[in-house]
Amino acid sequence: MLILATFLFLFDKKLIIQKDGKDYEIDVEEYIPGVLEGEISENWPDEVIKAQAVVSRSYALYIHQNERKKLKSDTRDQVWKKSTNSKRITELSRETAGWVLTFQDGSIAPGFFHSTCGGRTENAWEMWGGDTRFKEIISVKCSKCYDSPLFFWKRKININLLKKLAKRFEDPIYGKIIEISSKSGEIYVEKSSAGRILKFFFTDIMYVLYYKDIRDILPSNFFEFEISDEEIEFYGRGWGHGVGLCQWGAKKLAEEGFSWQEILKFYFPKLKIRKIY
Ligand SMILES: [Zn+2]
Known part of the structure; x- marks a missing residue:
C-alpha cells in the first residue's frame, strides 16, 4: 500500500502556476520550457540549459509535493513565460524529461539555483533552515x-536607510558573531560558515536585518563592508542567494566540456540524479 501510494505521489506532474491573477494548471513538462525562457539565455550552451531544466523541474516538483500547490511565476519561485518561442529550448527540455535531483532517501530535492x-x-540549511534534508545541499x-x-x-x-529596514530584536546576540565593524563597533554580523552575511545587528538601537530584508538593495549577501559617518560601503561578490x-559557473563548466549530469554533480555533490518517469 505504501509503495503504491509513493508511486502515485511521484507521478503527480500537474502543477498550478499563478500568473497575472490567473491560475494555469499544466503538466511539469509543459512548464519547464517557459521557465528556461524566463531564467536562462537561450544563447548559452546546450548542457547548461539541460542542467537548468533539471534543477527547475526538481524545484517545482519539490514545492508542489512539500510546501504548497501553487507556484508563483516570478523570482519568488521561478520566472515563467506562458509561451515559448524557441524550438531549441523546447527540444533541450524534452531531452531531460523526467530527470530530477533527489535526496539520499530518494525523494525529490529542490534544485535551488542563482545567477552568480x-x-x-x-549551505541551504544555514541560509534557510526548514527541511532538515537541506543539509544535503552543501557549499x-x-x-x-x-x-x-x-x-x-x-x-x-x-546607514539610516538600512536601519529603517531592520526590525527590533529582544534576544541577546549569540551564535557565530565573528565580525565587528572596525570603526564604530556598532554593527555586528553573523556569517555562515561559507562566508555570507546572515544577520546584521545594529546594537545601538537593538535592531536586526536579515538577508531577506536586503535582497532588493544588494545583489547578494556575500560581502565585506566599511562604515563611514553616514554610509556603509559594501564590497560584494555574486548575485542571488x-x-x-x-x-554563470555552470555556463563555464559547459564550455569546458562538462555534461549536464557532471554540472549537477559539481553543484549538488550529495544529491542523486534520477529519472522518475
Ligand atoms: Zn559560481
Whole structure:
C-alpha cells in the first residue's frame, strides 16, 4: 500500500502556476520550457540549459509535493513565460524529461539555483533552515563564474536607510558573531560558515536585518563592508542567494566540456540524479 501510494505521489506532474491573477494548471513538462525562457539565455550552451531544466523541474516538483500547490511565476519561485518561442529550448527540455535531483532517501530535492555565487556556493540549511534534508545541499567552491557582470560589485548605502529596514530584536546576540565593524563597533554580523552575511545587528538601537530584508538593495549577501559617518560601503561578490547551481559557473563548466549530469554533480555533490518517469 505504501509503495503504491509513493508511486502515485511521484507521478503527480500537474502543477498550478499563478500568473497575472490567473491560475494555469499544466503538466511539469509543459512548464519547464517557459521557465528556461524566463531564467536562462537561450544563447548559452546546450548542457547548461539541460542542467537548468533539471534543477527547475526538481524545484517545482519539490514545492508542489512539500510546501504548497501553487507556484508563483516570478523570482519568488521561478520566472515563467506562458509561451515559448524557441524550438531549441523546447527540444533541450524534452531531452531531460523526467530527470530530477533527489535526496539520499530518494525523494525529490529542490534544485535551488542563482545567477552568480561569487566563488563559493552556500549551505541551504544555514541560509534557510526548514527541511532538515537541506543539509544535503552543501557549499562548494566554484571559481567558474568570473565572467558574470556581478562577480564583483560595490554599493554605498545610507546607514539610516538600512536601519529603517531592520526590525527590533529582544534576544541577546549569540551564535557565530565573528565580525565587528572596525570603526564604530556598532554593527555586528553573523556569517555562515561559507562566508555570507546572515544577520546584521545594529546594537545601538537593538535592531536586526536579515538577508531577506536586503535582497532588493544588494545583489547578494556575500560581502565585506566599511562604515563611514553616514554610509556603509559594501564590497560584494555574486548575485542571488548562492544556494545550489551557480548559472554563470555552470555556463563555464559547459564550455569546458562538462555534461549536464557532471554540472549537477559539481553543484549538488550529495544529491542523486534520477529519472522518475
Ligand atoms: Zn559560481
